[in-house]
Amino acid sequence: MRKSRLEKILDDETVLKGVINHDTGIMIYRDNHTLDYLILTYANHHVVYLYDSDSDILIDAKAKNLDDAKELAEEKIEKKLSRNYN
Numbered sequence: 001m002r003k004s005r006l007e008k009i010l011d012d013e014t015v016l017k018g019v020i021n022h023d024t025g026i027m028i029y030r031d032n033h034t035l036d037y038l039i040l041t042y043a044n045h046h047v048v049y050l051y052d053s054d055s056d057i058l059i060d061a062k063a064k065n066l067d068d069a070k071e072l073a074e075e076k077i078e079k080k081l082s083r084n085y086n
Helices: 004-011 068-085
Strands: 021-029 032-042 046-052 057-063
Touching: 004 032, 004 046, 032 068, 046 068, 057 068
Parallel strands: none
Antiparallel strands: 021 032, 032 046, 046 057
């Protein structure tokens, strides 16, 4: 079975180097649209990945604060999805 772009990140040793914690799951996003997410926590920052499998859109956002990384990721995915839906 073919791996998604988000799943491939979990195979990338350079991305995972230094990760001290991680979280994965699915979030409901606008009008019951679902996105897969991956949060990687490093000693000094967090990286949030959001993936829309329907459109094959993957974005990432990095920030020192987890809430800032999440907010930035949502802003980025909104821009990408808006382009694809319009």
